[in-house]
Amino acid sequence: MFKKLCISLIFSNLVVIKLLSSNHRMHNLYTKFVKFLEICKQFSNKFVNEAGNIPRRGPVSKFSELEVVALSLAAESESIDSENWLFESKLKGYKCKIPNLISRRQFNDRRKSTAGLCEKIRRQIAMAIDGREDFFFVDSKPIEVCRVARGRRCRMGRTGDFSQTPDFGYCASQNTYYFGYKLHAVCGLSGVIHSYDLSKASVDDRKFMKDVKLVYHYCNMYGDKGYIGADIQLDLFETAHIRLECPYRVNQKNWKPTLIPFAKARKRIETLFSQLTGQFLIIRNYATMTNGLFARIIGKISALTVLQYVNYINNKPIGRIKYALN
Template structure:
């Protein structure tokens, strides 16, 4: 199987929502099964991860070319319970990617692992996906947004409240960051109901 064929197969599986290689190979036609063995496919797919992501980004840019409204959110990626985190050896092969302890305000829970950050358009196409240690605050992810987006409306939850970041994004790349205010904030008013509806899209997709 050529690299191009393997990348096409990997992207097609993602599009179909197939996240299990066993399930993928059970449903492959015989003509493809005879071209590559599952473990070989897995190793080559990992080696081609950079190229696959580059293609995914270009596809996202094409789909989102005329979008002017995006949603940003994060979700916890728990790898083990906090009680056994000190003994866990998961993902500790390299110092730079150590998991750690964080807190998820929306679920009111502490967890050990990582945090998934994502930006998607209102139509549901993911513009970018990133992973950080659990302790990294959502606000810090916004500092990288300026390299991905410009001239648009960006919707976030209360975890992205920061007047400093809001002003910086608007002045540097003309991104209007819209977040709901806390009840005890000055000049509080409920967020526009349509923005709440848009934010549900990324929350539901993250859960699925």
């Protein structure tokens, strides 16, 4: 009797181990790195050579620039926002599988230099998902650098271009003041971010529309109450044939209630901001330099787009990025 019980326990444990290994195979950081590298190679033929590096003179690193981008995206997909934690803990058991792995300091420097390549790949992926959209949503999100009380002492961006330094701003939706930047984003009806930009926290949302009209033409855009302005709407329509629609304020003349389909559709960009906050930790900032913060944000948004593409090719809802690689 005891022998049969032991055999049954061993068999059940083997079944559980097999199920866990099959169901959680994509929780391996190396497996995700290989998957991201495969997708990056698919969309980077125009930008890199066969070795995965940007064509230029000088010595060529064995760990290619495309691998740096893929490792950055894999880390962001697992909510790893600390490079020290990535190299000291997560990559410790995979150094034999990645023989040419660079050091943490080299990865930090090359991550900043490859931010432009990462953004080019992201644009190609976004166009592959929904490149024929003519309905877009625009919104902004505060990116806090430090607490308001420490804003005067913050040294980020003080040594470089003054236009890129953080500033004090006010978020009307959260009814709070903050010190940092403001992330402006434009997403399509399917929920893919097509373009984005960072500005000072004190910059008005409507100023971002001056850059939008240089890229988008003959389309409809929907924003919140922060984009209300007859002059802005008229200028967008006359220069780029962009029809900007915003909900009315209660005290406006000719007030009309917000249409329910419009309110539901606008939740797509708010959902994207929630995913960037929850899974990709975009509001947690460990960067001390402006270019480092910009590189991190580019990596987080690019990782979000790649996970959406994985769902897209697998015929799944692209918004379920948390389980895209399971």
